[in-house]
Amino acid sequence: MRYTAEEIVEVHRMLSEEQLDIRSVTLSVNTLFAIAGNLEATLKRLESLGGTLERFVKAVDEVSGKYGIRIVTKRVAVSPIQFFLESLSEEDGPEIAEFLDGLAQEYKIDYISGYSAFADRGFTNGALRVIKTFAEALNSTRRLTGMINAASTVAGMNFEAIKLYVDEVFRMPPTSSSRATIMANVPPDSPFVPSAHHGLGMPEATINVAVSGPGVIESAIRRSRPKTLQELHDVIKRAAFKVTRLGELIGRKVAERMGIDFTTVDLSLAPSPAVGDSVAGIIEAMGISRMGGHGSLAALAVLMDAVKKGGAMATSAVGGLSGAFIPVSEDSVMAERALEGYVDFYTLIALSAVCNTGVDMVAVSKSQGKEKVVGLIADVLALGITLNKTLGVRVIPVDSPPGSYVDLGGLLGRVIVMKLKDVDVSGFVSLAGYVPSTLKRLELG
Amino acid sequence: MENAVIVVVGADKPGIVAGIASKLAENNANIIDISQTVVRGIFAMVMVVDISECKVSLAELRRQLQEKGKELGVEVQAYHEEVFRYMERV
Numbered sequence: 001m002r003y004t005a006e007e008i009v010e011v012h013r014m015l016s017e018e019q020l021d022i023r024s025v026t027l028s029v030n031t032l033f034a035i036a037g038n039l040e041a042t043l044k045r046l047e048s049l050g051g052t053l054e055r056f057v058k059a060v061d062e063v064s065g066k067y068g069i070r071i072v073t074k075r076v077a078v079s080p081i082q083f084f085l086e087s088l089s090e091e092d093g094p095e096i097a098e099f100l101d102g103l104a105q106e107y108k109i110d111y112i113s114g115y116s117a118f119a120d121r122g123f124t125n126g127a128l129r130v131i132k133t134f135a136e137a138l139n140s141t142r143r144l145t146g147m148i149n150a151a152s153t154v155a156g157m158n159f160e161a162i163k164l165y166v167d168e169v170f171r172m173p174p175t176s177s178s179r180a181t182i183m184a185n186v187p188p189d190s191p192f193v194p195s196a197h198h199g200l201g202m203p204e205a206t207i208n209v210a211v212s213g214p215g216v217i218e219s220a221i222r223r224s225r226p227k228t229l230q231e232l233h234d235v236i237k238r239a240a241f242k243v244t245r246l247g248e249l250i251g252r253k254v255a256e257r258m259g260i261d262f263t264t265v266d267l268s269l270a271p272s273p274a275v276g277d278s279v280a281g282i283i284e285a286m287g288i289s290r291m292g293g294h295g296s297l298a299a300l301a302v303l304m305d306a307v308k309k310g311g312a313m314a315t316s317a318v319g320g321l322s323g324a325f326i327p328v329s330e331d332s333v334m335a336e337r338a339l340e341g342y343v344d345f346y347t348l349i350a351l352s353a354v355c356n357t358g359v360d361m362v363a364v365s366k367s368q369g370k371e372k373v374v375g376l377i378a379d380v381l382a383l384g385i386t387l388n389k390t391l392g393v394r395v396i397p398v399d400s401p402p403g404s405y406v407d408l409g410g411l412l413g414r415v416i417v418m419k420l421k422d423v424d425v426s427g428f429v430s431l432a433g434y435v436p437s438t439l440k441r442l443e444l445g
Numbered sequence: 446m447e448n449a450v451i452v453v454v455g456a457d458k459p460g461i462v463a464g465i466a467s468k469l470a471e472n473n474a475n476i477i478d479i480s481q482t483v484v485r486g487i488f489a490m491v492m493v494v495d496i497s498e499c500k501v502s503l504a505e506l507r508r509q510l511q512e513k514g515k516e517l518g519v520e521v522q523a524y525h526e527e528v529f530r531y532m533e534r535v
Contacts, residue, residue: 002526003450005482005491007533012452012489012522065504068524242532249531313535 011242018215019277020243021070022250023270024110026191027056028077028198028263029205031114035084039092042084043099049078052205053107059257063250071250072212072272072411076104077196078114081146086126093129097137097144104143111179113196115146120155121434131161134168138176145194151184151381153388154444157435162377166370174396178361178412182377183392184384189264190320195392206263208320209251212270213243214331215277217303221285232286233306240267240310248315264319267311268357271331273413279303279326280333280343291333292342297354300324304355321390324351327361329408329415338362338416339405345376345418352383358391363398363406363417372420373397374429388440447497448477448526451510455519457488465492465521468513472506474499493526 014020029052034045057074064071078100085093097115104112115137117130131148138146148165151157162182169177181194188199191208220239226232247265255262271279280291286299304324312318328334328343337343348359358380364373377393384391398406402419453465462479469476469492478493496503507523514521 002493003529003533005480005489008450008452008491008529009482009489011524011529011532012454015524016520016522062504065502065507066525067528068503068507068522069528241535245531246528249527 014213014216014242015069018219019272019274020213020216020246021072022247023210023212024073024075024191025060025071025250025254026075026077026196026208026210027052027205028189028196028202028208030198030202031078032083035087037087039088039095042088042096046096046099046103049103050107053103053109055258057107057109059254062257063253067250067253069246069250073110074108075111075113075191075193075196076109077198077208078112079198080114080116080118082117082124082126082130084126085129086124090129090133093133094137094140097141101141101144109143111143111145111193113145113193114198115144116148116197118149119158119161120149120152121158123161131164131168134165134180135171135176138172138179142175145179145196147181147183147186147195147197149183149186151385153185153385153440154437156437157184157378157381157385159378159429159431159434162374162381163429166373166377169395170366170370170397172397174363174398174406174408174415177396178394178408181392181394182381183390184381185388185390186392187320187390191264191266192268192321192325194394195321202263203261205258205260207251207255207258207260208264208266209247210266210268210270210320211243211247212272212277214269214271214279214282216243217269217307218276218278218282218285221282229302233302236303236306237310240307241314243269244311244314248317251317262317264317265311265315266320267307267318267322268320268325269307270325271327271334272411273330273332275332278331278333279324280331280337284333290340290342291337292347296347297350300351300356301354321357323355323357323390325357325360326351327394329361329413330411332413335405335414335416338418345420349379349383352380352391353387359393359395361394361396361412361415363396363400363415364420365402365417366397366399367401368420371426371429375425376420378429382435386438386440446495449474449494449496449503449506450524450526450529451492451494452522452524453490453514453519454487461517461519462490464513464517465510468510469494472500472509474506
């Protein structure tokens with residue numbers, strides 16, 4: 001036999017018991033062809049997307065059936081709406097949002113992403129129109145997601161964008177705010193929502209893939225019981241290689257069927273609320289008995305370095321966030337540790353400095369006010385522009401008090417309401433303007 | 446040649462190989478190799494099957510095999526061989 005029975009059973013175990021699957025196949029497609037002087041003409045042109053979506057869904061279903069691999073979600077990333085709204089009115093934004101949402105529903109696309117704008121240093125008219133209609137657009141849709149890129153290493157950080165963003169998410173129920181994010185250095189090729197959008201410099205259409213494989217890494221560590229850090233690193237690297245290869249295979253095959261480019265595999269491990277599908281579970285398998293304990297950062301640094309090295313060998317098409325992607329609510333162990341108090345905002349921010357992708361899927365109590373949330377977002381984005389990293393914040397404002405949780409169900413899981421520090425920061429966050437780009441900018445020339 | 450890999454997991458008992466093999470024959474899928482192993486006390490049978498002349502798609506073959514597996518009280522999964530080439534070979 002070309003493969004040993006052990007090899008075959010190993011792959012079968014990963015796919016059946018260790019929750020290895022494809023989190024998302026994301027079609028990223030240019031929609032700028034639809035820009036027209038008025039709303040009616042724009043929507044008319046966008047209608048032609050239907051054929052592409054139909055072929056995409058068919059290709060994903062066929063590949064899943066042929067290879068016997070579970071593909072959890074199908075997503076579509078479109079060009080940022082900002083560009084449409086440059087020449088349209090503010091009221092047209094939510095109309096386009098509803099239209100895209102309808103397309104997603106009609107073709108059974110789980111999420112359509114791109115109600116997005118870039119406002120790193122200031123606002124164009126289009127960016128301002130997107131941000132001012134953010135709540136309205138997301139509250140009137142179910143499958144649409146959006147992102148504001150409010151900071152970048154090259155342009156600095158726009159405080160005004162952060163403040164407007166917080167105003168908007170405070171007007172959203174959790175079902176909407178879980179589809180919104182604010183970012184620093186957003187990549188143009190992410191398969192993950194809400195940050196996914198068809199970025200500049202991309203071809204007409206591409207396939208980007210996200211793999212979900214924390215369970216495979218955790219099991220590999222628990223089975224091999226490494227005695228040294230080098231052994232631990234090696235075990236993770238080998239498992240990450242296999243996980244990433246699955247993403248590479250599925251991405252290539254879907255792209256081949258559609259006759260378009262395969263662009264990226266996102267190396268992020270992507271947890272889900274299922275038991276045994278947790279990134280925090282990996283850290284605990286490494287010997288930190290409760291995620292958040294001292295040593296967690298070092299453990300995460302080892303984990304992600306090994307994941308990146310294994311992943312780099314598995315695909316030449318690395319892209320997206322490719323960090324430790326830990327939406328707190330979507331990771332069952334992480335959610336538990338947050339409830340127990342082992343993981344707080346400062347733990348998440350510290351983890352972001354190593355390789356976490358920011359503060360993701362954490363609720364804040366509206367009773368603590370907007371200013372502290374502005375401060376929290378500024379902290380994370382400042383880290384992004386200082387370390388030249390992609391980082392984001394997805395907070396869920398709720399009425400419940402800190403220490404409680406809201407169950408969103410499904411992939412989104414239990415959202416923990418974390419306590420913001422009870423310190424008045426109004427003097428700082430009320431400062432107008434933008435933070436100039438840091439010295440990091442000068443290293444780029 | 447296009448191959449699929451069939452994995453059958455469950456308690457060992459007479460008739461499993463015959464049951465799965467007959468379903469494969471019905472669909473003109475040719476068994477190339479077969480081996481058995483015990484993983485953590487559970488019986489696992491692995492078959493490599495040539496599906497280039499198979500009458501149905503791999504998705505449909507998998508559905509039929511899983512239905513048969515239910516009758517036999519075992520769990521059946523069918524993958525395309527490429528999954529193993531990608532994941533187990535550099």
